[in-house]
Amino acid sequence: MISLFEIFLSFIKIGLFAFGGAYAVIPLIEEEMVNTTAWMSFKEFSDLVAIDELTPGPIIVNSSTFIGMKLAGIPGAIVATLSCVVPGCIIALILIYLYKKYKEIPVISETIKVLKCMSVALIFSVLLKMFMNVVFNSETLSLTNINYFTIILMIICFYLLKKYKTNPLFIMLVCGLINLLISFIL
Amino acid sequence: MLKRIWLLFINTFTISLTANSGYAMLGVIKNRFVDKYGWFSKEEMEDYIALAQSCPGPIACSSSMIIGYQSCGVLGALASVLGVIIPPFIMMIIVTFFYTFISTNQYVRIFINGMQIGVCAMLLDVVLGLFSGVVKFNKLFYYVIVLLSFLYVRLTDYSIFFLALICILIAVIKSLLIKKEVDNRL
Numbered sequence: 330m331i332s333l334f335e336i337f338l339s340f341i342k343i344g345l346f347a348f349g350g351a352y353a354v355i356p357l358i359e360e361e362m363v364n365t366t367a368w369m370s371f372k373e374f375s376d377l378v379a380i381d382e383l384t385p386g387p388i389i390v391n392s393s394t395f396i397g398m399k400l401a402g403i404p405g406a407i408v409a410t411l412s413c414v415v416p417g418c419i420i421a422l423i424l425i426y427l428y429k430k431y432k433e434i435p436v437i438s439e440t441i442k443v444l445k446c447m448s449v450a451l452i453f454s455v456l457l458k459m460f461m462n463v464v465f466n467s468e469t470l471s472l473t474n475i476n477y478f479t480i481i482l483m484i485i486c487f488y489l490l491k492k493y494k495t496n497p498l499f500i501m502l503v504c505g506l507i508n509l510l511i512s513f514i515l
Numbered sequence: 516m517l518k519r520i521w522l523l524f525i526n527t528f529t530i531s532l533t534a535n536s537g538y539a540m541l542g543v544i545k546n547r548f549v550d551k552y553g554w555f556s557k558e559e560m561e562d563y564i565a566l567a568q569s570c571p572g573p574i575a576c577s578s579s580m581i582i583g584y585q586s587c588g589v590l591g592a593l594a595s596v597l598g599v600i601i602p603p604f605i606m607m608i609i610v611t612f613f614y615t616f617i618s619t620n621q622y623v624r625i626f627i628n629g630m631q632i633g634v635c636a637m638l639l640d641v642v643l644g645l646f647s648g649v650v651k652f653n654k655l656f657y658y659v660i661v662l663l664s665f666l667y668v669r670l671t672d673y674s675i676f677f678l679a680l681i682c683i684l685i686a687v688i689k690s691l692l693i694k695k696e697v698d699n700r701l
Binding site for chain 2: 344345346347348349350351376379380382383384385386387388389390391394395398399403406410413414416417418420421422424425426428429432435436439440441442443444445446447448449450451452453454455456459460462463479482483484486487490491494496497498500501502503504505506507508509512
């Protein structure tokens with residue numbers, strides 16, 4: 330049995346260094362779980378990644394709960410989830426406190442501006458990855474397997490979001506259903 | 516106040532229950548709290564997204580923590596983080612018992628792939644919003660930062676932590692240089 334303290338140490342490490350969202354963090358969790366601690370086999374880990382994408386919620390929370398549960402039951406799940414979420418939350422609180430208090434100071438407002446530029450790049454790169462997956466079913470460009478239906482649906486969704494501020498949750502669910510229907514018809 | 520905290524909790528809870536990754540949640544958070552409730556301006560929200568991206572851990576947690584803190588202080592922050600964590604936590608504990616069904620069922624996969632189409636449209640909306648903020652700065656310097664950050668993310672495997680650090684450093688140096696220039700002119 331792996332002790333809760335070991336789980337805590339491992340996940341606090343992930344929580345502290347997990348910058349840049351799930352896509353950047355999955356390799357980090359893999360390194361920690363498969364190579365460093367050998368708590369999971371590679372096969373188990375790739376199953377986990379598939380489940381993460383299929384279940385709702387932030388991917389990092391999903392995986393830490395799942396791994397914690399597998400290692401030490403519900404107490405393990407609680408320890409793993411909290412220790413990977415709390416460091417980020419504390420840092421977020423510190424940043425927002427500084428922002429609130431000092432945002433008029435040139436150094437801070439300049440920093441926010443530059444970080445904004447960085448976040449455009451980060452989100453755009455995630456978008457690009459997802460777009461390639463959805464439209465081409467792969468990470469490479471090829472004209473033969475463009476999914477035109479997907480592009481049209483995406484444009485409609487974008488229009489609805491932009492023009493009517495439709496609830497994105499509703500849009501996501503409808504997209505899922507439409508995709509399911511199409512797969513039955515074709 | 517109590518009503519706001521409740522709204523924070525129930526909104527982050529439903530968002531986390533539906534959206535399947537942190538980046539998907541960003542779009543919904545913006546839609547709810549900027550477009551529907553009008554608690555924050557678009558510009559404020561963009562600042563928060565930039566800050567959230569500079570924190571480690573799930574982006575959904577840091578961003579909801581920040582909007583929670585900005586609207587209701589520490590209690591609000593706690594309420595919205597709990598809202599984000601509880602649904603995937605419970606879900607994953609249940610999932611551990613029949614995860615082979617979920618990860619092999621093709622209809623679940625098709626449904627989720629469809630949802631991704633909506634997520635792409637939503638992320639496009641978020642990116643364009645953020646980018647229009649960068650355009651408003653109206654300086655070549657910021658476009659260069661966007662481009663360089665994008666190249667960093669796509670072409671290297673280094674952590675986003677270093678990117679954030681470099682960005683902060685650049686911002687500090689730049690504002691110090693500007694200050695010097697102003698001093699010299701005086």
